[in-house]
Amino acid sequence: MxxxxxxxxxxxxxxxxxxxxxxxxxxxxxxxxxxxxxxxxxxxxxxxxxxxxxxxxxxxxxxxxxxxxxxxxxxxxxxxxxxxxxxxxxxxxxxxxxxxxxxxxxxxxxxxxxxxxxxxxxxxxxxxxxxxxxxxxxxxxxxxxxGADTVHIRKILSVIDAEAIRKRRFRVALDSVNGAGSSITIKLLSELGCDVVPVHCDMNGLFPRGAEPVAENLSILSRMVVSEKADVGFAQDPDADRLAIVDEAGRPIGEENTIALVAEHVLSKKAGRVVINLSTTKAVDDIARRLGVPVARTKVGEINVVEEMRRHGARIGGEGNGGVISPEVHLGRDSLVGIGYVLEIMAERGMTMSALADGLPKYVMIKGKISLAGGVDGSILKRLKKEYAGQKMSSIDGLRIEFISHPEFQGGWVHLRSSNTEPVFRIIAEGRDARQAEGIFRHFEKLLL
Missing domain, CATH: 3.40.120.10 (Alpha-D-Glucose-1,6-Bisphosphate, subunit A, domain 3)
Known part of the structure; x- marks a missing residue:
């Protein structure tokens, strides 16, 4: 290795x-x-x-x-x-x-x-x-x-309506995968007047589920949200820079929708540019279009998003893996900032998490990875560029194809790239429904294998 x-x-x-x-x-x-x-x-x-x-x-x-x-x-x-x-x-x-x-x-x-x-x-x-x-x-x-946790929490409390959240007395289930977010996040939630149901918050470093906060790893959190009658469930990864959300019915809303939900909230209060990476859901584009604000997309990787945000003074940014970047707090992905904003949305709008999630633009995303010795042959990506020349493409990070006129895939997209963090090649496909997303994903998976 x-x-x-x-x-x-x-x-x-x-x-x-x-x-x-x-x-x-x-x-x-x-x-x-x-x-x-x-x-x-x-x-x-x-x-x-x-x-x-x-x-x-x-x-x-x-x-x-x-x-x-x-x-x-x-x-x-x-x-x-x-x-x-x-x-x-x-x-x-x-x-x-x-x-x-x-x-x-x-x-x-x-x-x-x-x-x-x-x-x-x-x-x-x-x-x-x-x-x-x-x-x-x-x-x-x-x-x-x-005292580092106190410094961090104070910065978050300074940018949200903490009093409005406290008045709601939310019951929150928290799955920190026994990672670094366990203690500080419980402290933040307590400061916000929440009744916390800890799930995997022992900080022993033994991950009781898959480390990524993706839907297939959140079954225990989903059950706890329902059995404990929680208003919402939050899931983090081991270093707490990513956030996934489970609604009050125990349904994971999808980690890609974390930034969509937060971006809609922040931009509806004050307009400004939003910056996301190439693998982030089109829901953010739809939200930005409705609110009349510009969107910029970057290579995958937090610092790539941050550099673009800094360059243009962006209002909000993030990545479709559950990463929320708020320049009001600091220029870095932060699950605790995401939690603060999400609770503020629920408090201010008086809506359940399921209602908030149902109000987001509807897409289905499929993420996969394949291990290829020696990586993907560059000639394959070159051939795909020619084959889909009539579609909207970006090659700043692998190849992203947005289908604007394809008979089957119109309205969807695919992103093909080598991972920054694992020795794998990633395939991310998004469609208007599960059938289209599956069709896009399987088509390109077959081409690469």
Missing amino acids: TLMKSVSGIRGIVGESLTPAIINSVGSAFAAYCNFSTVVIGRDTRPTGPAIEKGLESALVLSGCHVINIGIVPTPTVQIMVEHLRAAGGIVISASHNPVEWNAFKLIGGTGTFLTAAEIEHFFALMDKPFTYRTWDGIGTVTHES
């Missing part, structure tokens, strides 16, 4: 591609990248986290950095604390939605956002250079900072 290196950071299977040598290399190179200054680190709950954390701290300190360790926290909390503490950078030890045997390093610059493509290439180059370390009287230090 090779090490995965991309704008999403560095990921590997611990003991195979992610080794002590890699841990030392990442820490030493990042120390040089940050000019041997202050670095904030945090991690999720994976069993390998503590050992990796110690190795990373050692490399940073021996290189001369001052390390501020904020403990087990969501990825967005580390981003916020880099800004709050005016650090030179930050590292999150988390493989996000990957299975428990994986771990990873997410790299954050001094602005509190992930490194750009150019910045991370510079970092990778530093990893290949020889490292120098300080003598005994020049090494750095480690301090442990508590």
Whole structure:
């Protein structure tokens, strides 16, 4: 298994591609990248986290950095604390939605956002250079900072109508997959006057379901929402940057609809640009068109969306994997921000989650992945470009085809791309109904296999 290196950071299977040598290399190179200054680190709950954390701290300190360790926290909390503490950078030890045997390093610059493509290439180059370390009287230090959760929560409370939410006294089921979001999210919900039903919030790092908050992994949460008579259920991934929603009837509304719901809410209050990636549902385009606001699409990867948002001063952004990016709080995906906005929608409109979800534009999305040794032959994508030349296409990230005149697929789209986080090729298809989505997906899956 090779090490995965991309704008999403560095990921590997611990003991195979992610080794002590890699841990030392990442820490030493990042120390040089940050000019041997202050670095904030945090991690999720994976069993390998503590050992990796110690190795990373050692490399940073021996290189001369001052390390501020904020403990087990969501990825967005580390981003916020880099800004709050005016650090030179930050590292999150988390493989996000990957299975428990994986771990990873997410790299954050001094602005509190992930490194750009150019910045991370510079970092990778530093990893290949020889490292120098300080003598005994020049090494750095480690301090442990508590209160990061309070800083994060206060920023969220400052942008939502917390009092309106408190008056509703929502009953909320929360599935944090025993990850980093468990404690802080319960604290946020309690601050908002919610009665919390914890589901998988033990923070032991043993994932009791698939790490991704997709519908097929949420059966226990769905049952708990119904049996506990909850108003809504929220599901996170292990580092709590993604959010999925279950309605009061126990029905997952689809992680791709998280950003659609939030975008409609935010943009209806104040118009502005919305930025999403190529794999995000067309529901956002429909909402933006109705509200008369522009939409921009980017390559997949949080930093790609963030750069476009920053460039144009976007009002809201996100990705179709349940990622909500609110510049009012910080420029990074944040499930807690998403939860705050969703509860605000329910409180202000007096509507159930099922009614809110039913009001969204209707599409069906199918996501799949195939493992291909050596990847997909580039000639296949070139052939597809020619074959579908009359359709709307983007090749900034693999190939996305939006069918504007196809006899069977009109109104749908497909996105074909190599993953940033796994050694797979992804196929994402969306249609006006399940039959069309299935037809698009199977057609292109057959072409690639």
